[in-house]
Amino acid sequence: MTRTPEPVTRRRRLRLRVWLPTAVATLLLVPLGVLWWSSLLPSSLSVMQMGSADFGTGGRPLEHHHGDMHGMSVTDLVADPSRPPDVRVDLHAARATLSIGTAQVSGYTVNGTSPGPTIRAREGQLIEVRFTNDSVPGGVTLHWHGVSVPNAMDGVAGVTQDALPPGQSFTYRFVAAQAGTYWYHSHQVSHEQVIGGLYGALVIEPKGGTPPPDAVARAHTYAGVRTINGRPENLVVATGAGGQIRVRVVNTDNATLPVWSSGPVVVAAIDGNEVNEPSPVAGQVIRVPAGGRVDLLVSPASAGMRIQLSKATAVIVAAGGAEPAEPEQPAARFDPLAYGRPADVGFDPSRLDRHFDYLVSQLPGFVKGRPGVWWAINGKLYPNVPMFVVAEGELVGMHIVNSTSEVHPMHLHGHRVMVTARDGVAATGSPWWTDSFDVQPGESFDIVFRADNPGIWMDHCHNLDHARDGMVAHLAYDGVSTPFLLGGPAGNEPE
Ligand code: C2O
Ligand code: CU
Numbered sequence: 001m002t003r004t005p006e007p008v009t010r011r012r013r014l015r016l017r018v019w020l021p022t023a024v025a026t027l028l029l030v031p032l033g034v035l036w037w038s039s040l041l042p043s044s045l046s047v048m049q050m051g052s053a054d055f056g057t058g059g060r061p062l063e064h065h066h067g068d069m070h071g072m073s074v075t076d077l078v079a080d081p082s083r084p085p086d087v088r089v090d091l092h093a094a095r096a097t098l099s100i101g102t103a104q105v106s107g108y109t110v111n112g113t114s115p116g117p118t119i120r121a122r123e124g125q126l127i128e129v130r131f132t133n134d135s136v137p138g139g140v141t142l143h144w145h146g147v148s149v150p151n152a153m154d155g156v157a158g159v160t161q162d163a164l165p166p167g168q169s170f171t172y173r174f175v176a177a178q179a180g181t182y183w184y185h186s187h188q189v190s191h192e193q194v195i196g197g198l199y200g201a202l203v204i205e206p207k208g209g210t211p212p213p214d215a216v217a218r219a220h221t222y223a224g225v226r227t228i229n230g231r232p233e234n235l236v237v238a239t240g241a242g243g244q245i246r247v248r249v250v251n252t253d254n255a256t257l258p259v260w261s262s263g264p265v266v267v268a269a270i271d272g273n274e275v276n277e278p279s280p281v282a283g284q285v286i287r288v289p290a291g292g293r294v295d296l297l298v299s300p301a302s303a304g305m306r307i308q309l310s311k312a313t314a315v316i317v318a319a320g321g322a323e324p325a326e327p328e329q330p331a332a333r334f335d336p337l338a339y340g341r342p343a344d345v346g347f348d349p350s351r352l353d354r355h356f357d358y359l360v361s362q363l364p365g366f367v368k369g370r371p372g373v374w375w376a377i378n379g380k381l382y383p384n385v386p387m388f389v390v391a392e393g394e395l396v397g398m399h400i401v402n403s404t405s406e407v408h409p410m411h412l413h414g415h416r417v418m419v420t421a422r423d424g425v426a427a428t429g430s431p432w433w434t435d436s437f438d439v440q441p442g443e444s445f446d447i448v449f450r451a452d453n454p455g456i457w458m459d460h461c462h463n464l465d466h467a468r469d470g471m472v473a474h475l476a477y478d479g480v481s482t483p484f485l486l487g488g489p490a491g492n493e494p495e
Helices: 006-039 464-468
Strands: 053-054 087-100 103-110 119-122 125-135 141-146 168-175 180-187 199-205 214-222 227-229 235-238 245-253 257-261 266-271 286-288 292-299 304-310 312-320 353-365 370-377 386-390 395-402 408-414 417-421 432-434 437-439 443-449 456-461 472-479
Touching: 006 214, 087 119, 103 214, 180 245, 180 292, 180 304, 180 456, 199 214, 214 235, 214 286, 227 353, 235 245, 245 257, 245 304, 245 312, 257 292, 266 432, 292 304, 312 370, 353 386, 395 437, 437 443
Parallel strands: 053 386, 087 125, 119 199, 214 245, 235 312, 353 395, 386 472
Antiparallel strands: 087 103, 125 168, 141 180, 180 199, 214 227, 245 292, 257 286, 257 304, 266 292, 304 312, 353 370, 395 443, 408 437, 408 456, 417 432, 417 443, 456 472
């Protein structure tokens, strides 16, 4: 007689039935837990310790001191303190209920309105802005979008300064080096504060002579309502003595702004950079990226001109007579890559000192303790994103690839960049200098810039919801560090 082994096997199977799922679950959950845990930001984090240094390729060997303060502090990088200001402005931020048409929207004001006042200066002047937080609970800062300010004036909470709590002030001082259309906005909890109205325009007029007549059109969407200069209606402007006007369009939203007109307009400048030999544009949509600006030169026919800023609102350049009818949105797109004529830029963009890759993808994981599929930069989720390190004086190239399903309006602080190619197609028009450019899904950009402004600079997506979700990296100059902390006692939260 042989004993049957069956009951033993059954017991073993039973035990396995209990233990196996538990073991598998543990094996799966432990790494997930670790991922979740490691994605939680410590209560304070220095940007110096964020992610890992990326030295790119080429250039001399550099060091990036992970953590400790060394070399020069961002706070040393200021405008000449002995130079008196030419333009002085007082700005006050407040929490407020905004009247957008008939709607009441909770948001923010600068000097009692949203948008705040347009600051005007002449090229070469020193601007001094004393900025006070009257009543914004979470703290505020001001960032000068598109202006190559000294790093300490860049207004990024936790990187170049602490957020200002209610009752505190900060004085921004910088030289308006280049004529053009720019804007300012809070860089503390910006995905909420900018969208809520804490922004305004900065116009730097060319020096010498009388500035040509212009109109600023700040396009912004408040709680789903499209506006120009805070009003959900058309903006009517008149041409100056010469029958011409420069319409300065500023897109302060998170999404691309489509612009088209009832007649030919000249794209005179992109992001504050004059286009070389621009020609009239008609029958094309000019797509202004989030954060971007275009200056349109308009010399209307006697019937006037109508410039749509999306379907909802328009700038009407009146020339007496009736208001022109709404033009249909053209299918053709304006393309800066082939607009205007080439010009010498004073360097050979193919002779780079250093080169980086900035690859945007989507990866599952945890960002700030939240599970999901998030934006990744070079395969890493925030805060393990790269810190791009350069040396002053270098000509730097960057290859940006968007392998995600959404457009990313890319914005590097403190520098203007020149687009040399898009999807491998070389630029053939005027040098395309920009600070805010849309990288479409599947698209690649090659850009160059001169590392001529030492500091630690954000290099992020200007869809501020994407930035909040981790689409933020930094460019650091060798030997510069910051004493400020993300989080920390000031509650710095730049995105
Ligand atoms: Cu318009 Cu990081 O900024
Ligand atoms: Cu984005």
